Amino acid sequence: MTDRLPHPPRSGAADDTLRSDAAGNRDRILDAARALFVSRGPDVPMREIARHAGVGPATLYRRFPTKRDLVAEALADRMRACRDIAEEGLADPDPWRGFRRVIERICALHARDRGLTEAFVAGFPDALDLAAGRAETLRTIAELARRAKDSGDLRPDFVLADLILVLMANKGIQAPTPAARAAASRRFAAYVVQAFRASPDHTPLPPVAGPL
Template identity: 55%
Template structure:
């Protein structure tokens, strides 16, 4: 086999891998984590065997598909920790994380799931969780965050946020901001009623 042919095969393999990741990210974001590998292969215009050749398990594909998005979370939490007021920092983090997740239906579940350490996903997630725990501890010590709050409550809020269904990403983000404001008031040690962001029209029944 000539060097040129080998190079072409390697280039095709790289292209296939990139196309699979692009398609997987879009499918997981739009539909959630239940998209079957066969459907991802169909959308990427490759065979199922090609997907598994690059990603031996669906979990490995999930981890690598969301690795880039996860790197956005640590800076958000670091920004919250840098705030002079721990409560303001906590609110900022919750609002921004929920807005990120509002645009990606799959990522919130991937973030709260136990996925293998593909592309450093587990390590990045664990670092983000440690930062969050530090932020929660500071907000409690300041007397602003209710003492019985646990990190699972934030996961619960993110999972609920994932359930928002709207006609457009813009409306979804607007609904998420209002939901975040409601969550912030419920997490506050001594809730102070504040005006909520504008409400958006949502379907009253699941479609």
């Protein structure tokens, strides 16, 4: 109980006390995972990622015991991109233009790999990095939405859950090639922006949650 451990219990963060080959493999695994998530969706077998990275399955599982760990690490920078997009939108002097660009850019980002959308929708509570990034992004967008409502451009009955709704819907868009999917998502985002825009005749929106 009182023994001093030869290695301090590795904190959750990426341990940089990794042997050089191990670190290289780790990076290659992450690269392969990112590439495959984009090209073949988030359901690629772990095996496939390992093969593509040129390592054995054991190495992959040792470094990332569960697929969620791998996804979390692989998607960390995308999540940061989401945060940046939201903050750039908030920085726009015109709240509505900022909001609009946020919708367009986030849809485009999420059209690239759907794993990010899953992280956003489910917001899995493990993977703290992702959850934190998600929360901060949503907070920023909420503030942006408030300002856009105040300026009278965003419809007042918009709620933040509608953004999740749009991202889920965006995830459903399929196309034979990544380029086609991007184009379809772009058009979809344009429609969404139109739908969110305030309009003199505001037919009331159905409630977010169904009747209890």
